[in-house]
Amino acid sequence: MKVSLRWLREFIDLPTEDPSELEQVLVSLGHEVEAVERHLPDWSGVSVGRVESIRPHPSADRVRLVTVTTGSTQREVVCGAWNFAEGAIVAFAPAGSTLAGGVELEPRAIRGVQSAGMVLSERELGLGSDHGGILVLDPDTPIGAPLEDVIGLPDVVLDLKITPNRPDVMSMVGVARELAAYYELPFRTPELQPPTVPGRSMTKVTIADPEGCWRFAGREVSGTAYGASPLWMRRRLQLAGVRPISLVVDVTNYVMIELGQPLHAFDRDRLAGGIIEVRRARGGEMLRTLDGIERALTPDDLVVADRENAKALAGTMGGEDSEVSESTTNVLIEGAAWDPPTVMYMSRRHGLRSEASARFERGVDPNLPPDAVARAALLIIELGGGESPAEPIDEVARAIQPVSIELRLADVTRVLGPGFTTQSVAGLLRRLHMEVIEGEPSTVTVPTYRRDLTRPIDLVEEVARLWGYDRFDETIPTGASGGWTREQKRRRLMWSILTGAGLSQAVNLPFLGAEDLAAADYPEDHEARSTIRIRNPLNEELSTLRTSLLPGLLRSARANTSRGAEAVSLFEEGRVFFNRRWGVDERVPDQPERLAFVCLGPFAESRLGQPPRLADFDTAAGLWRRLATGLGLEGTSIEAASEPGFHPGRTGRVVLAGNAIGFVGEIAPSTAAAYGLEGRVAAAELDLASLLAPPAPWVFAEPSPYPAVDFDLAFELAGDIPVAALVDATRAAGGDFVEDLRVFDVYTGPGLAEGSRSVAIRYRLRSPEATMTGDEAGAVRQQMIVAASALGARLRGAG
Numbered sequence: 177m178k179v180s181l182r183w184l185r186e187f188i189d190l191p192t193e194d195p196s197e198l199e200q201v202l203v204s205l206g207h208e209v210e211a212v213e214r215h216l217p218d219w220s221g222v223s224v225g226r227v228e229s230i231r232p233h234p235s236a237d238r239v240r241l242v243t244v245t246t247g248s249t250q251r252e253v254v255c256g257a258w259n260f261a262e263g264a265i266v267a268f269a270p271a272g273s274t275l276a277g278g279v280e281l282e283p284r285a286i287r288g289v290q291s292a293g294m295v296l297s298e299r300e301l302g303l304g305s306d307h308g309g310i311l312v313l314d315p316d317t318p319i320g321a322p323l324e325d326v327i328g329l330p331d332v333v334l335d336l337k338i339t340p341n342r343p344d345v346m347s348m349v350g351v352a353r354e355l356a357a358y359y360e361l362p363f364r365t366p367e368l369q370p371p372t373v374p375g376r377s378m379t380k381v382t383i384a385d386p387e388g389c390w391r392f393a394g395r396e397v398s399g400t401a402y403g404a405s406p407l408w409m410r411r412r413l414q415l416a417g418v419r420p421i422s423l424v425v426d427v428t429n430y431v432m433i434e435l436g437q438p439l440h441a442f443d444r445d446r447l448a449g450g451i452i453e454v455r456r457a458r459g460g461e462m463l464r465t466l467d468g469i470e471r472a473l474t475p476d477d478l479v480v481a482d483r484e485n486a487k488a489l490a491g492t493m494g495g496e497d498s499e500v501s502e503s504t505t506n507v508l509i510e511g512a513a514w515d516p517p518t519v520m521y522m523s524r525r526h527g528l529r530s531e532a533s534a535r536f537e538r539g540v541d542p543n544l545p546p547d548a549v550a551r552a553a554l555l556i557i558e559l560g561g562g563e564s565p566a567e568p569i570d571e572v573a574r575a576i577q578p579v580s581i582e583l584r585l586a587d588v589t590r591v592l593g594p595g596f597t598t599q600s601v602a603g604l605l606r607r608l609h610m611e612v613i614e615g616e617p618s619t620v621t622v623p624t625y626r627r628d629l630t631r632p633i634d635l636v637e638e639v640a641r642l643w644g645y646d647r648f649d650e651t652i653p654t655g656a657s658g659g660w661t662r663e664q665k666r667r668r669l670m671w672s673i674l675t676g677a678g679l680s681q682a683v684n685l686p687f688l689g690a691e692d693l694a695a696a697d698y699p700e701d702h703e704a705r706s707t708i709r710i711r712n713p714l715n716e717e718l719s720t721l722r723t724s725l726l727p728g729l730l731r732s733a734r735a736n737t738s739r740g741a742e743a744v745s746l747f748e749e750g751r752v753f754f755n756r757r758w759g760v761d762e763r764v765p766d767q768p769e770r771l772a773f774v775c776l777g778p779f780a781e782s783r784l785g786q787p788p789r790l791a792d793f794d795t796a797a798g799l800w801r802r803l804a805t806g807l808g809l810e811g812t813s814i815e816a817a818s819e820p821g822f823h824p825g826r827t828g829r830v831v832l833a834g835n836a837i838g839f840v841g842e843i844a845p846s847t848a849a850a851y852g853l854e855g856r857v858a859a860a861e862l863d864l865a866s867l868l869a870p871p872a873p874w875v876f877a878e879p880s881p882y883p884a885v886d887f888d889l890a891f892e893l894a895g896d897i898p899v900a901a902l903v904d905a906t907r908a909a910g911g912d913f914v915e916d917l918r919v920f921d922v923y924t925g926p927g928l929a930e931g932s933r934s935v936a937i938r939y940r941l942r943s944p945e946a947t948m949t950g951d952e953a954g955a956v957r958q959q960m961i962v963a964a965s966a967l968g969a970r971l972r973g974a975g
Contacts, residue, residue, distance in 0.1 A: 221273030259309030276302030347436030400562035521712030684728030696821030
């Protein structure tokens with residue numbers, strides 16, 4: 177937002193002329209000043225003159241002799257421009273003046289006639305690129321005045337960086353309002369009401385989409401003249417970074433910068449049926465916008481249409497076939513309150529950013545449109561003539577009322593410290609034009625242009641902002657020191673385990689598309705298909721909230737491999753979303769947290785003389801076991817299972833304390849191919865809450881001082897019996913004597929029945945009361961063998 181200080185002074189009597197002081201004040205109010213531009217006149221000796229007479233050049237047809245008076249002196253010059261007549265008010269430079277670019281003007285003879293100066297164009301003054309004619313000033317411009325005074329130079333322009341939550345400051349009135357609150361001064365608003373004639377507007381307006389358009393205001397101006405806007409308006413627009421075009425268009429831009437409400441001007445005669453309808457675009461509908469681009473519209477686009485076609489993208493840009501042109505005499509000025517997300521997604525989807533969309537997507541005051549269109553009608557009538565009916569257009573689909581917030585003094589002192597009273601807080605808020613009913617709590621009514629203030633803490637911030645951050649004492653916080661919660665500690669431990677294993681953390685957008693669901697081949701009743709569609713998606717590939725983290729990780733893996741990465745190991749934690757109510761808050765969808773990882777290509781270190789091991793099921797299972805061990809999880813196991821998107825024979829269900837919490841394994845080849853990935857892809861997706869839940873408290877037991885008994889057992893096990901089942905059965909049979917056991921060998925091959933495998937387990941027994949005898953250890957051993965037999969396992973080597 178570029179703020180001309182000369183223009184700003186129309187709204188507030190600033191107590192200082194020092195731009196650096198104003199810069200400091202604006203920064204203290206939270207508005208960063210990115211640049212300070214000083215504009216000086218690029219000429220000297222130029223003043224305002226009046227053309228007294230014009231006569232032909234005695235020896236040239238294309239130039240004329242023009243007599244110009246500046247009040248005190250009168251000179252004759254030779255001029256080749258023909259866009260002015262006797263009585264015109266012009267910029268005159270006598271001999272001895274300096275023009276733009278440092279050009280010194282000297283007397284010169286042109287075809288035998290001495291020229292004592294020049295009548296100047298905008299280009300010769302450095303005010304613009306127009307060199308086709310003389311700069312003609314307003315008729316009431318004082319003769320003899322220095323041109324820089326008429327133009328408004330010198331001037332200083334402050335380039336403000338406005339935060340997204342403060343669209344109210346993207347206007348001259350908004351900046352004046354902020355400075356008025358700081359300096360405790362009144363500020364002025366421009367005159368709004370235009371002269372009117374009896375009658376009502378001829379255009380009929382219908383809001384067919386009240387979610388997208390909350391209010392539509394309009395003013396008609398009939399019989400206005402097309403032409404250029406006056407120099408003072410063009411100069412102000414240029415300083416604000418806006419290119420002047422024509423009177424009506426310039427007025428809409430001028431009011432936008434002045435009040436903060438973007439406007440659009442329609443040629444009323446080009447609106448079929450005299451009808452305006454705010455609706456969603458029809459499938460296949462086309463619109464050529466003012467930038468000359470033919471745009472294909474979708475039902476996600478909100479448009480302003482007449483009886484036949486779309487005429488403008490709401491809040492973004494108008495269309496060519498209804499724009500104001502040289503033939504325009506009847507104008508409809510439109511000002512509306514649009515739904516900010518609708519404008520934001522629409523402008524981004526079309527790659528069309530404009531001054532209007534930048535304001536609307538932040539949230540313009542929904543009650544400002546009637547005043548803005550009235551102001552625009554007033555300026556058009558004053559500068560271009562015409563008349564406006566007394567009854568304007570004002571259709572309200574969704575009335576927005578000021579918000580009331582209860583604020584306790586304790587809320588202020590708790591955050592800002594002592595020194596505030598109910599009265600002092602109320603005084604500060606009233607300076608920001610809020611209504612305050614003092615009490616405990618006080619009731620604060622917030623103007624509708626401050627849509628960012630919804631909570632007591634927001635008001636506390638306003639108090640601090642106006643009080644001055646530099647006035648608070650530097651203090652050390654008192655009370656109990658902060659620290660990570662147990663869940664935060666476990667989360668960081670989880671990160672450490674995964675990064676220590678060679679994985680990198682990924683952060684993906686929380687969206688997926690129909691292609692992702694098809695790639696995993698989810699059945700229709702699978703919870704992954706319980707998706708929530710985005711109202712205004714960036715594109716169809718990312719049109720729903722994700723129900724799994726794996727699609728995003730697989731896309732990230734593809735992005736890495738397509739850039740030459742041989743090995744990719746990524747993990748991500750985040751929420752997934754299901755189309756059902758969340759137990760924590762039934763107002764929003766269910767959104768559990770998940771942890772997922774994918775690994776492909778060489779993984780871990782390679783051994784001397786051997787190729788590196790490629791990621792596979794063992795990689796996924798090993799990462800899970802490392803994670804479970806590092807987090808201290810007990811009662812974990814992996815059971816053979818199948819899951820859409822995973823390889824049907826290389827997938828396991830992860831069980832923790834008897835509950836299934838996810839899957840580990842390899843991605844199905846068809847799913848990997850859908851993402852352009854070759855080879856095996858190790859992956860897992862797990863319930864994060866189960867991993868971060870605090871483990872059971874440790875129970876300390878006195879260690880046994882007696883020696884242990886170690887022995888090995890090898891069982892022949894059918895392929896459909898999980899090894900974990902064998903381990904659990906023999907552990908249970910050994911009872912409290914089993915101190916430790918581990919599987920140290922799995923063999924398949926000759927000597928075994930087809931489909932069977934040999935599982936060797938090492939056991940350690942220890943008695944807490946005495947040294948175990950051979951008979952006692954043998955009895956426990958036999959109980960284990962019996963338990964294994966009941967499961968279907970056979971002790972190898974037994975007769």
